[in-house]
Amino acid sequence: MNTTFSAEDRKSWMGLLASADDARLADLWRAFDHEPAFDWLRAPEAGGVMVRGRMGGSGAPFNLGEMTVTRCALSLTDGTVGHGYVQGRSKAKAEMAAKIDALMQTDAADTLRAMILTPLQEERAAAKEARASKAAATKVDFFTMVRGED
Amino acid sequence: MYVAVKGGERAIDNAHAWLAEERRGDTSVAELSLAQIREQLALAVNRVMAEGSLFDPDLAALAIKQSRGDLIEAIFLIRAYRTTLPRFGYTLPVETGAMACDRRISATFKDAPGGQVLGPTFDYTHRLLDFKLAAEGEAVEAPTSAPRTEPTPHITEFLQGEDIIEREPSSDAQPGDLTREPMAFPADRSVRLQSLTRGDEGFILGMAYSTQRGYARNHAFVGELRIGTVAVEMEIPELGFAIEIGEVELTECETVNQFKGSKTVPPQFTRGYGLVFGQSERKSIAMALVDRALRWKELGEDNLGAAAQDEEFVLSHSDNIQATGFLEHIKLPHYVDFQSELELVRKLRREAAEAVEQMAAKEAAE
Secondary structure (H helix, E strand, O other): OOOOOOHHHHHHHHHHHHOOOHHHHHHHHHHHOOOOOEEEEEEEEEEEEEEEEEHHHOOOEEEEEEEEEEEEEEEEOOOOEEEEEEEOOOHHHHHHHHHHHHHOOOOOHHHHHHHHHHHHHHHHHHHHHHHHHHHHHOEOOHHHOOOOOO | OOOOOOOOHHHHHHHHHHHHHHHHOOOOOOOOOHHHHHHHOHHHHHHHHHHHOEEOHHHHHHHHHHOOOOHHHHHHHHHHHHOOOOEEEEEEEOOHHHOEEEEEEOOOOOOOOOOOEOOOOOOOOOOOOOHHHHOOOOOOOOOOOOOOOOOOOOHHHHHHHOOOEOOOOOOOOOOOOOOOOOOOOOOOHHHHHHHHHOOOHHHHHHHHHHHHOOOOOOOOEEEEEEEEEEEEEEEEOOOOEEEEEEEEEEEEEEEEEEEEOOOOOOOEEEEEEEEEEOOOHHHHHHHHHHHHHHOOOOOOOOOOOOHHHOHHHHHHHOOHHHHHHHHHHHHOOOHHHHHHHHHHHHHHHHHHHHHHHHHHHHHHHO
């Protein structure tokens, strides 16, 4: 049974799953404890995508180099289609991502969000903040030099 | 001339078995794990990803282990592997302006918005061996401070406001792809940049250094150097929209170079650009200098005959896999080639000797 969701929503959960840590995603998926029945539309396959940059950061595009990506597509028994596009070469991760993508379009969405997506989102934000905090501590402050005036 | 030679199978098998044993080294020493290489030799991993032209830290770590730390051999393994991967497509150009910066410095503006953020740098270390690292130590924890939440703008943006630096013409032109079409000259800038970013760090460094020493000097300042992660997005045809397919760590260098002007255009700084996978600072600065040197024609500069201005020279010799392949093949059996050369030299010597004899006989007869 399909529920309503926006393309923006879907884009956000697929992006989160793409760069999730394999082992962490597997733990969360196991805790969710629900294996849906499905048929493969496209079995998991590892490949490469060519990453592009822009000249001068803002100009015309150029090809920078490839990165590994694994993709798959499946359909649940009710016909809901899920796509997995994840960084790296883990077929298991692509499969989990596709199942989550499919189930997020069903009544299981709220449970999945609470059990998998929200923890991933929070951990990702925390990891980014931890790095940004370390970077901030290395910011040069030119105005705190002791000038011998006091 | 290459001739198939049978024989040597047993010697080759045994050589490879010994290689495997030597790779493992002394078995009383713990074996290296890929995670150890990935985490603790991260800059070697970055170099292998950049020059192997494939962002996958685990694969690069495996290649380094397999190659016993010979990075060019590791790059070779990655290049060979990537040819086996089906190409799913091309990503949207990454937005380096939205990079989560670990490091961001400018040599031109002290008070750049976003500040001078040093990051985990070797700069300002004393380059003295640290013997504490020879012993197992406690994990070190870096100090923290309130994080910056807004994105860090590119420094060239501020110069562009005044039009005091050339603008990068914005376009969505399809760039050339070296992995699809072989290099042809003249090469456009997209192909030059692709070639430079995967070129040998030592070669690009040497070329860049030659410009600094006066061979097509272009007076480069590091306008900005930033290292961090960016999201990678790709259009997914079956979805009909773009999604984030992962994150890559990049080093970006923008140089601000000597200006030029004419009667119609007021003087303006020019730019060079470096963008490299991973934390690859030396490489990205060198890339920016060489990019700038190769732009002489489009900027209406003189050809000074410098090596760094010669795109055929730079681009044809920067790829260490092509170079090492051709260089190292000369150690493989060339028995037949050499045999023919040997016979040729012997024949020439025989003829020379006969000529001397004839000359002597002629003189004696006279």
